[in-house]
Amino acid sequence: MSTIKQDDLIDSVADALQFISYYHPKDFVDAMHEAYQREESQASKDAMAQILINSRMCAEGRRPICQDTGIVTVFAKVGMDVSWDAEMSLSDMINEGVRRAYLHPDNVLRASILADPLGARKNTKDNTPAVIHYEIVEGDRVEIDVAAKGGGSENKSKMVMLNPSDSLVDWVLKTVPTMGAGWCPPGMLGLGVGGTAEKSAVLAKEVLMEPIDIHELIKRGPNSRLEEIRLELFEKVNQLGIGAQGLGGLTTVLDVKIKDYPTHAASKPVTMIPNCAATRHAHFVLDGSGPALQTPPKLDDWPEITWDVGPSTRKVNLDTVTKDEMLDWKPGETLLLSGKLLTGRDAAHKKIQTLLESGEGLPDGVDFNxxxxxxxxxxxxxxEEAVGPAGPTTATRMDKFTDMMLEQTGLMGMVGKAERGNATVESIAKHKSVYLMAVGGAAYLVSKAITGSKVVAFPELGMEAIHEFEVRDMPVTVAVDTNGEAVHTTGPAAWKSKIMEKINVEVV
Known part of the structure; x- marks a missing residue:
C-alpha cells in the first residue's frame, strides 16, 4: 500500500499545467513539421510555419502557446489500495493545483472559467474548478492525465445518436466541414463511440490524451476494424481540403483517434471533439515516493523553421488607413499592421450593444470610427512584456454584433480567426469593410508585434476588457475583402478540387 501526500498531488498538478502551457508534446511537433514539409498550399504552409515558430518561442520563453490557456480536464485513476496523507478531498487537491498553476507569477495563465453560466457569468479568477473524471482501479498508485482545452476547439464538439446501421465515416465527413476553422486545424479528432450519450463524450475527450501515432499505423497496417476506420477517416478528412486555419490545403487533421464502449442494441452514440493547434496534455503517476514532475524536452526536438512575409507584403498604418486604400486589398494577401488597434470580445460587444440601445453611448476613450x-x-x-500571448479568438462568435458595429460605430475593419457567417460577409461587403485573419495557435509570436497596451473600457471584464494595443508589423491575412470574397470559402473549395483531380488521375 502506498501513501500519497496532499502536497505531492497539488505540486504535480500545478507543475503539469505550467509545463503544458508552454511545451507542445513532441509527437505533435513532429506531426506538424511533417505536415508542413509536404504542404503545397502556400497559405497553409505559412500558417503552420507560424505555429511551429510560436511553439519553439514558447518552449524557450516558457510562456503560453495560446492566449486561451484552457479549461482544465483531469482523468484520475485511483488505486483501491492507495491511502492518503491529506486534509483536503481529492477534487480540492486537484483544484488547488490548478489555482497555483494559473496564478504562478513567472508565467501567468489566463483565467477563463466563469461561474453561474446562465446568469452573471462571473470569472472565478483562478481558472477553477477543473472538470474531473474518476475511475477506481486495482493497485496502489494514482495515475493522472491532465489537459488544458481551449474554448475555440471545445465549442466545435459534435454529438449525434446514430442508428445502428448508420455509417460513422459518412457522419464525420458530413460534419467536419460544418465545424469551420474555429478549432484551429490542423489538429486531432477524438471520437467516442458507444455507451450512452454522456459516455461517448467522455470517451472522445479521453482518447485525445493519446499520442499521435497515425503514421506508425499507416506503416504497420490495421489490426482491427477500429484501426481501419481511423485510417479511412484520416485520409478522407484530409481530402476535404480544409487545410491549416481553414485556408485550404493538404492537411486538416494530424490524427484521428477513436475509443469505443459497449452500447445498447438500439443505439450508436457518437461524440466528436477536436483538439486544436494548441494541443496540451500530460501524464503522471504518484506512488508515494514524492511529487511526479514533468521532464523538460530538448530544444533540439523543435525544427528550425523560418517564415518570411516576402517583398510583396503590404504595410498598413492603422492610424491613417482609409476605406479607399482597403479597396485594393486582395483575399489571401498578407498585411503587416502598425499603429493603434482596439480589442473586444463577446462580453465587450454585448455591453456595447446595451449602451447603444439605451442611448447612453460608448464610454469615454472608446471611439471605433x-x-x-x-x-x-x-x-x-x-x-518586460507589453502584453502576454495575444492570439485571435473565433470571429464567428461576434457575427451577431458585426452589422451593428459597422452601422452604428463607424468601425472600419476586424481582426480575428476562422471564417465569418454568410450574413456577416454580406454586411462586410455592404459597408466596404474588411475582415483580417491572424493565425490561431501563434499567440506568443503575435504578442511580439504588440509594443504597448492599456485598458480603455470595461476593466471589470478582466481579459475581456477593451484594450488599445500599439502594434508594429503584426502579420495578418485578408480573409474577407471589401467585395465580400472570403478565403475560407474559396480556399478549401479550390484545394478539395485539386486533391480530387489528383486522386482521379492516379486511379486512371
Missing part, C-alpha cells in the same frame, strides 16, 4: 478591432482576450504580461 475609422478604427480596427481585434477579437482577443490576452494573457496578463510578466516582466
Amino acid at each position: 475609422g478604427r480596427f478591432i481585434y477579437y482577443v482576450g490576452p494573457v496578463d504580461p510578466v516582466r
